[in-house]
Amino acid sequence: MKWILTAFVTIIAICSCNRSQDIPAIRSAYYWSTAFSIDSTKRQFLKSHDIRKIYLRYFDVVVDASGQLTPNATVRFDSKMPNGTETVPTVYIVNECMYHDVSGLAEKILKRILQMNATNDIHGVKEIQIDCDWTLRTQKKYFNFLQSLRSLAGDKGLAVSATIRLHQLSQPSPPVDRGVLMMYNTGDFTDIHCQHPILDIHDVAPYLRYIDKYDLPMSTAYPVFQWKLLYRGGKYVGIIHHDEELPILPSDSIICRQPSLKDIMEAKNTLSDIKSDLNHEIIIFDINDYNITRFKTQDYEKIFNH
Secondary structure, eight states: OOHHHHHHHHHHHHHHHHEEEEEEEEEEEEESSSOOOHHHHHHHHHHHOOOOOEEEEEEEEEOOTOOOOOEEEEEESSSSSOOTOOEEEEEOOOOHHHHHHHHTHHHHHHHHHHHHHHHHOOOOOOOEEEOOOOOTTTTTHHHHHHHHHHHHHHHHTTTTEEEEEEEEEGGGOOOOEEEEOOOEEEEEEEETOOSSEEEEEEOOOGGGGGGTOSOOOOEEEEOOOEEEEEEEEEEEEOOOTTSSSSOOOOOOEEEEEEEHHHHHHHHHHHHHOOOOGGGGGGEOOOTTTTTTTSSSSHHHHHOOOO
């Protein structure tokens, strides 16, 4: 009887494992712009790839000229959220804010998010997300802020998630319900000779040893965006986001950097080999008409599939 029970338990475990591998990944995307506008191209992309969750940047928090923390670059809603799509309000906090007084910041951010939800008919929100490139020097204050926000949001029935940069994997995990591993910005984009500043698995490799023991459940975000980098005399000047943003001299160099499908798939497969549940939700960063048309439909399917 004992061997029969053992065999039965083993079969159940194998079947459960196979079922977990067969469960389709949740398909999500970031929307990182000051105007939320779902045109026909974006709408078709969302429908074609069955994207049901959008992490929408609501606003940034910056330090103003008087040293006060203030919202900036608030999103304007030119379109309604597509039916059946979950919204995750996302707030980017400049790390410099953590060197200032953040008492009351959690209350202000939550209040502003709830007001924007009500004003723009955003319903069914289950989670809010905070994005901050915190460091060891700002960790304590940032974590205290997150604890306050998580408590306040919990009273409203909302979970709190946080983005996790690769360099943050070696540090304690933040006090939130879950994280999103940002699988990009891995190289030195200020170096004109760096060929893959957005995503290079060789640059990612040193951080991978921390993933297996990281004690926060995480999803993963993969880059589909492009950088237009301006260099003058071989020295980095800035990123060109739109025409006439930076003065350009005839002798300047503008270099476009973007990850290939091979770069993304290599990173995705490497993470799956280390910890498969990192890809239980796959998020692309981010939605705009260029980013969602630079690959073929079947290539995006490769990214979204397990």
